[in-house]
Amino acid sequence: MHSLPEWTDLRFFLELARAGTLSGASRRLDVEHTTVARRIDRLEQQLGTTLFDRSREGYELTEMGQTLLPHAEAMEGAALAATEQLGGAEVAAAGVVRLGVPEVFGTRVVAPLLVKLFEDHPDLSIDLLALPRFANLANREADLGVMLDPPSTGRYMVTRLASFRFYLYAAPTYLAKHPPIRTHADLERHDFVDYVQDRLASRELSYLNELGFTPRRRLCCSGMTAQIEAASLGMGLMMAPPYAVPDDGRLVPVLPGFYAERSFWLAAPTDLYRLRRVKVVWDLLRDLADNNPKLWWHNGDMGKAA
Structure with missing residues (x-):
């Protein structure tokens, strides 16, 4: 050379x-x-x-x-x-940050936070990648991402963002037309809405396997948005974290004692993590996770989570 x-x-x-x-x-x-x-x-x-x-x-x-x-x-x-x-951006965050998040989490939780963020940082822009999969940080698809499987190799800053639970939900119309659910054993007689099993973005999404029996999956979707709509229309039971469930009464908890626990991880390439604009978004998500337990747990479970 x-x-x-x-x-x-x-x-x-x-x-x-x-x-x-x-x-x-x-x-x-x-x-x-x-x-x-x-x-x-x-x-x-x-x-x-x-x-x-x-x-x-x-x-x-x-x-x-x-x-x-x-x-x-x-x-x-x-x-x-x-x-x-x-450029003086060490004081005020400026520029574009590409944030990769799960689709429902990004739409229902992250997007509303951006109003205040933009007020505090008027020169900051966000590319919100709300995906039915997890953003690929290795090829720099995103500057930072929320995921179920943290990077195990490479140069990344990684933190556990939050532990959360998938609970069972159903539409009142579904429950009115099907046998009552009083015990775990009653679930075997019911239909379920789930992810397409050979298209899972992470093995962590195979939570229905924790039921202890093979569920009767009547409809499988590639993303949770479609699952929520299908379950709301009475097509079957589904599992979802509290933040994903609309508060309009279309879905109600079923058998609250059953759940599957998972963790969200926040990760960014080490070199990008040092950037002011990326760190601002990182801190926003950390503050969200630490101060909003109702996003992750049912009220009765919050004491147990601590």
């Missing part, structure tokens, strides 16, 4: 590593895909090594590419931090 690589070439390397295809990286960088290919070829020639394995499916990092990745990410983080500080 005769000279240090240019930072712009490393940006192309990072985006191709995250996107996995020339077309994906070119969209992220707003350039032609041929430009991406040319810059990667130049970087590999300059470093004297192959950074990507090419195939018809796309680009995959080689062992040397994996070695370069954390160094390039550290440089990216330093560049972002320097830009913030030089």
Whole structure:
């Protein structure tokens, strides 16, 4: 290697590593895909090594590419931090933050919080990725994310956001037309609404397996929004955390003593966590989780949760 690589070439390397295809990286960088290919070829020639394995499916990092990745990410983080500080953003958060959250949590809980956040930080913008899956932080789909499975490898800041419980709910119209539910054994005679089992975003969402019998799933959906609507229309019982259940009476608790407990985790790449704009959103979610127990537990369970 005769000279240090240019930072712009490393940006192309990072985006191709995250996107996995020339077309994906070119969209992220707003350039032609041929430009991406040319810059990667130049970087590999300059470093004297192959950074990507090419195939018809796309680009995959080689062992040397994996070695370069954390160094390039550290440089990216330093560049972002320097830009913030030089722009005075260390005092007032500014810029765009991409926040990945589960769909119902994002819609019912996070979105309303943004009104006050924007009042306090008028130069801050949020891309709220309210998804029926969990945002991929490894390819920088989001700057930070709420998830059931925290990253186990890589450079991340991770904290347990909240422990919560999935409870059983049903529509009053469903309960009026079906046998009464007085004990756990009565559940075997009822229909359920659940996730599509081979499309689960996390194994943590297989909570109906904790019933102790194979439930009769009459309708399976890819997301919880559709499940809530189906259960509200009387198609079967469903399990959901308190924050997800509308307060309009369309769903009521069933057999409150049964629940499945899970935890939400909050994670961000270490280099992005240091940015003022990301830290502001991180602190907002932490404050939400710590001071709103009714989102996570039924009233009678709050003392037990402590």
